[in-house]
Amino acid sequence: MAAETSAFDVVIVGGGTAGLVVASRLSEDPSLQVLVLEAGLDLPQMPEQLMQAVLTPPAYSQLYKTPVDWNHSTVAQAEKANLGGREMSFPQGKMLGGSSGMNGLNFTASAKTVVDGWAELGNPGWEWPAFSQSLAKTYTVAKAPSLVTKPSDNQGPVQVAFADDYMGSWPKVWADTIESFGFPGTQDTLTAQAAGGLMIPDTVDPALGIRSFAANAYLTPDVRGRANLTLRTGVEVKKVILKKPEGGQPGGAAVATGVEITDPTTGATTTVIAHREVIVAAGAFGSPKLLELSGIGDARRLGVDNVVVDAPGVGENLQNHPLVTLSFEVTNTAPPTKDAFLRAALRQDGEVLGGPMKEYMEHRTGPFASSGVTSAAQLPLPGLDTPEGRQELERLFRTTTGPSPGGAFGVAHERFVRTILSSRSEASGYYIFGPAYAAFNPDGTNALPPMDGSEDSYITVVLMLAHPLSRGSVHLVGAAAEQTLAIDPGYFSHPLDLEVMARHLQFIEQGLAVAEPLAKWLKPNGKRTVGVPEAGAFKDIEVAKKYLRDKAVAAQHVTGSCSMLPREMGGVVDPLLRVYGTRNLRVCDASVIPLMPRANPQATVYGMAEHASKIIKDSLF
Numbered sequence: 072m073a074a075e076t077s078a079f080d081v082v083i084v085g086g087g088t089a090g091l092v093v094a095s096r097l098s099e100d101p102s103l104q105v106l107v108l109e110a111g112l113d114l115p116q117m118p119e120q121l122m123q124a125v126l127t128p129p130a131y132s133q134l135y136k137t138p139v140d141w142n143h144s145t146v147a148q149a150e151k152a153n154l155g156g157r158e159m160s161f162p163q164g165k166m167l168g169g170s171s172g173m174n175g176l177n178f179t180a181s182a183k184t185v186v187d188g189w190a191e192l193g194n195p196g197w198e199w200p201a202f203s204q205s206l207a208k209t210y211t212v213a214k215a216p217s218l219v220t221k222p223s224d225n226q227g228p229v230q231v232a233f234a235d236d237y238m239g240s241w242p243k244v245w246a247d248t249i250e251s252f253g254f255p256g257t258q259d260t261l262t263a264q265a266a267g268g269l270m271i272p273d274t275v276d277p278a279l280g281i282r283s284f285a286a287n288a289y290l291t292p293d294v295r296g297r298a299n300l301t302l303r304t305g306v307e308v309k310k311v312i313l314k315k316p317e318g319g320q321p322g323g324a325a326v327a328t329g330v331e332i333t334d335p336t337t338g339a340t341t342t343v344i345a346h347r348e349v350i351v352a353a354g355a356f357g358s359p360k361l362l363e364l365s366g367i368g369d370a371r372r373l374g375v376d377n378v379v380v381d382a383p384g385v386g387e388n389l390q391n392h393p394l395v396t397l398s399f400e401v402t403n404t405a406p407p408t409k410d411a412f413l414r415a416a417l418r419q420d421g422e423v424l425g426g427p428m429k430e431y432m433e434h435r436t437g438p439f440a441s442s443g444v445t446s447a448a449q450l451p452l453p454g455l456d457t458p459e460g461r462q463e464l465e466r467l468f469r470t471t472t473g474p475s476p477g478g479a480f481g482v483a484h485e486r487f488v489r490t491i492l493s494s495r496s497e498a499s500g501y502y503i504f505g506p507a508y509a510a511f512n513p514d515g516t517n518a519l520p521p522m523d524g525s526e527d528s529y530i531t532v533v534l535m536l537a538h539p540l541s542r543g544s545v546h547l548v549g550a551a552a553e554q555t556l557a558i559d560p561g562y563f564s565h566p567l568d569l570e571v572m573a574r575h576l577q578f579i580e581q582g583l584a585v586a587e588p589l590a591k592w593l594k595p596n597g598k599r600t601v602g603v604p605e606a607g608a609f610k611d612i613e614v615a616k617k618y619l620r621d622k623a624v625a626a627q628h629v630t631g632s633c634s635m636l637p638r639e640m641g642g643v644v645d646p647l648l649r650v651y652g653t654r655n656l657r658v659c660d661a662s663v664i665p666l667m668p669r670a671n672p673q674a675t676v677y678g679m680a681e682h683a684s685k686i687i688k689d690s691l692f
């Protein structure tokens with residue numbers, strides 16, 4: 072690590088997924104002094120148990136509500152969202168590597184239509200052909216069964232591996248069941264853009280059997296050793312220091328001169344100078360928070376005395392996937408599931424876990440070596456292939472209107488989602504399949520499998536609404552001294568979302584679960600998710616909607632809160648990721664993504680940050 076000074080060319084706030092990509096790429100030029108300020112700790116600074124939980128692929132849920140988690144939660148999702156007043160817990164990584172160090176490891180490439188959608192909103196330079204080149208720079212396929220994909224030519228830092236049991240019994244059952252509906256069953260998620268079944272790899276380095284994430288993939292020992300890169304951890308940035316436009320003239324641009332931090336050892340407030348740029352990469356919650364603390368936000372919210380740049384879009388347009396699960400008990404002759412392993416893990420049963428742990432330590436294989444998720448599907452609105460289905464969709468379009476006023480972005484967003492919903496080759500539902508029980512508590516935390524002494528086995532389908540129209544917000548609230556973050560994802564605030572997701576939920580029960588070969592392994596009148604209505608009840612769409620209101624929780628896929636959009640559409644940053652109204656302040660993380668990725672977003676965030684690095688380099692040199 073380089074010697075620390077208090078003046079740098081570029082100061083990056085947030086050493087997370089995107090922040091470390093940018094730090095690594097910008098510091099390739101030795102003439103540029105780059106500083107990363109990260110609130111959390113680096114791996115070697117963590118207690119051993121946390122470090123192991125970061126690195127061991129399926130152990131990430133042990134990180135929730137620990138010092139490496141910001142441990143956010145939403146405001147009660149009541150009136151707008153119809154989620155029965157529930158508050159939901161929201162983990163976010165607080166460490167060098169950010170959320171890439173605590174996420175579920177699934178690596179799902181972006182959909183072409185979505186990325187092209189960003190460009191069409193008024194962001195030239197972000198079209199799919201250019202973006203996909205940046206995405207390809209982020210990863211290497213380090214292990215892949217030949218049936219799934221060919222090894223990639225690209226040699227990006229993030230190691231991506233398909234687990235050993237890809238072609239096991241249950242993934243095959245899932246693929247064949249999806250195929251029975253006329254879709255391809257086993258596409259490679261890294262190249263497939265069409266609807267159908269998918270094989271999902273993990274961000275795992277198969278040689279070492281550990282998580283590959285921003286802090287070990289982009290910050291290799293060579294990169295960490297660069298004399299022009301300084302990493303400071305345990306430092307929370309309090310604000311970006313902005314020089315107001317000369318004479319306060321309208322249309323003038325504010326200049327970011329540095330940032331204010333609290334010294335972790337002395338507690339004193341100090342300043343770090345940025346000669347050229349400040350890049351905020353503090354995540355979809357942290358970045359809007361920091362902009363508001365710095366005087367960039369809606370003047371009506373911040374107050375005229377505090378505002379430096381009036382930017383009403385800051386903290387708005389927050390998007391996230393609502394998620395629900397449905398588990399089914401399997402027959403006694405079904406292929407083995409992972410329930411026994413998971414129950415043993417909950418009981419800390421050394422006798423059962425000893426074998427898999429030995430296998431992991433000796434060969435880096437087995438259940439400890441991967442996330443456990445291998446199979447998924449992206450599917451269009453069920454029924455769309457029939458005239459009745461298309462008429463039903465037209466009826467839904469006529470009868471479900473979004474919150475008013477929707478604004479220019481609301482109109483464009485609705486047009487985009489309607490195009491997806493009308494297409495048989497695009498997907499509005501994202502399904503993950505797993506051979507084990509999985510459920511969530513009402514606050515979004517993981518629910519235990521039934522621990523009633525029985526050893527029943529299950530499969531689970533996890534459903535996410537791929538393209539929600541509901542948008543929420545994240546803002547600082549309360550008096551200056553005791554401000555807190557109010558996160559309101561606004562789930563189901565657009566009524567079309569509930570209608571679409573309920574139809575996908577119906578399809579799990581009325582379509583997938585009665586289709587072969589899956590159906591033959593499900594126990595007739597077997598147990599299902601605790602609290603789910605009796606089998607067949609989802610035939611009634613109102614029952615499906617009620618189940619979603621009662622049970623849907625949040626995926627951790629937040630985007631959009633500092634959207635890259637034209638300013639008149641509520642945009643916060645331009646296509647070069649510069650904050651409107653400033654000369655040298657950028658945002659670069661999941662918050663700038665204006666239309667959320669179809670599925671798990673980390674690949675898109677890595678790709679976005681690679682793309683941004685090129686843009687920033689081009690403008691600096």
Ligand SMILES: Cc1cc2nc3c(=O)[nH]c(=O)nc-3n(C[C@H](O)[C@H](O)[C@H](O)COP(=O)(O)OP(=O)(O)OC[C@H]3O[C@@H](n4cnc5c(N)ncnc54)[C@H](O)[C@@H]3O)c2cc1C
Pocket residue numbers: 084085086087088089090108109110111162163164165166167168169170171173174175176177178179306307308309352353354355357358361627628629659660661662670671672673674676
């Ligand atoms: C529990 C969980 C599971 C997930 N599972 C998956 C998955 O399986 N697949 C997938 O594709 N995606 C998944 N995701 C989402 C994915 O990890 C994120 O979309 C992505 O990592 C976001 O990257 P980012 O750079 O925007 O933010 P982050 O990676 O969160 O980085 C932000 C960084 O900024 C730091 N920071 C914030 N404020 C300050 C401040 N004021 N001063 C200094 N530092 C600050 C934070 O500590 C953090 O390190 C998951 C996320 C979570 C939380």
